[in-house]
Amino acid sequence: MLALLACYLASAAYQLRKPLPDGISAVHPLRHAGNVGLLTDVTYVGADGASRSDQQVFDEVLRLVGQAKRLVVMDMFLFNDFAGADAAPPLRPLSAQLTRALVERKLAVPGLQVLLITDPINTLYGGMASAHLDTLRAAGVEVVVTDLARLRAPNPAWSGAWQLCCRWAGNDERDGWLPSPFGAGKTTLRSYLALLNLNANHRKTLVVDVGDDWAALVASANPHDGSSAHSNVALRVEGDVALDLLESEKAVVAMSAGRWPRGLPAPAPVSPQPAAGTRAQLLTESRIRDALLASLATARPGDQVDVAVFYLSHRGLVRALVAARKRGVVLRVLLDPNRDAFGRLKNGIPNRQAALELHQAGVPVRWCDTHGEQCHAKFLLRRSVDRESELIVGSANYTRRNLDDYNLESSLRVVAPGDATVSVQAARYFEQAWSNGDGRRISLPYAAFEDRSRWRYWRYRFTEATGLSSF
Secondary structure: OHHHHHHHHHHHHHHHHOOOOOOOOOEOOOEEOEEEEEEEEEEEEOOOOOEEEEEOHHHHHHHHHHHOOOEEEEEEOOOEOOOOOOOOOOOOOHHHHHHHHHHHHHHHOOOOEEEEEEOHHHHOOOOOOOHHHHHHHHOOOEEEEOOHHHOOOOOHHHHHHHHHHOHHHOOOOOOOOEEOOOOOOEEOHHHHHHHOOOOOEOOEEEEEEEOOEEEEEEEOOOOEHHHOOOEEEEEEEEOOHHHHHHHHHHHHHHHOOOOOOOOOOOOOOOOOOOOOOOEEEEEEOHHHHHHHHHHHHHOOOOOEEEEEEOOEOOHHHHHHHHHHHHOOOEEEEEEOOOOEEOOEEOOOOOHHHHHHHHHHOOOOEEEEOOOOOOEOOEEEEEEOOOOEEEEEEEOOOEOHHHHOOOOEOEEEEEEEEOOOHHHHHHHHHHHHHHHOHHHOEOEEEHHHHOOOOHHHHHHHHHHHHHOOOOO
8 A cells, every 4th residue: 555655646746747848838039020910809798788799819710721822730729519508609610610611721722731739628538539620630631639648737636646547548439428528429437537637738829821921820719619709819920930839839749749741941040139129929838927927027116017817826926916016017907707617607716816815905806797708818918118018918827727837838928119009909908898998898896706705715725736626
């Protein structure tokens, strides 16, 4: 028994701190960028009380795919039509739309190289077939399912045992006998056991050729039917930063034993960092956390920092927000109330508990007014007194799981003059949500979801620290 316990503890410790694959958790150069724009999906309540959604992210994804002639490389976390029975209607069939767009473009341009990287959750970790992925493979699209075993585990209490008892058993899509946790169909017990590892390839990225140049898109949005009404954000850029994004995805393909398309360009040589104009920088995994903390730490009295995020629980970021407020930084934080999850009601953890700390420190907090959907953005905008803006947008929620090298994540950091197009777009997006501008009810005051329960607060702190959580 002591020997087994020692093996378990050693396995758990190794899974928590094992070396990361090459190319993971990287900070790329700050480069000049062209055609930088913020794309938004905004769900709101109109003056007539009806819920509406204005969507830009996947409209742009479909447009970019539809014009590609040489290459499409896409990394998407949720690529499926799973939806809870009571999910908020109407749902857009994003997974079918994207599957059709990729197949049609591949057939129209036979020489086009198309690579899709995705997370094994879309096959319930090998326990259920994916019609979308099978259709893409049949059309000649290279599909790479991420090997999550190469990543660290945010939940070592389970992952230590998983590596010893269950991982070797594999999975089989023909053996399902348990109901799927995400909708119709049957899956295996092994799928549930794999799910408990709680790590993921959580990226949402796209690289395509645009004429003689390259375009990149980094988003918070998934091509997932059940998520299609969510509010989301994305950044679209052109230039050498797109080649950095290709290099970051090449690392995921290598760690997953996939095939990388031939003849793709390498990132441009690193030149002295540009000091003016609109610049963009790719960040992955914990380097996103480092950039967020640095942005807050360097904010000066009078600077404006606006945050909109689906999950806020990372202790370092909570402390950094409070410290910035004490230094005289002008802060506003817009959070999802953590109430809605694909037809299920949640208990508000962790956002209502983190918001309580911010509120008590004097940080203004508002809630997204959700009605079945989620406020799924991951957005930080810092506008300095010297009229420069810094914007960080991407896939990573502000949690230990997302920012401390457990998930795969990608975000773009954009530094630009305050009057640049992307700076104006970002400021307008947040201001409309915060102030319910243009007759759109997007947010509610802090009192609407205030939660002073000490039990739930310490439950948040415990689950955040141990990894025994879904956030």
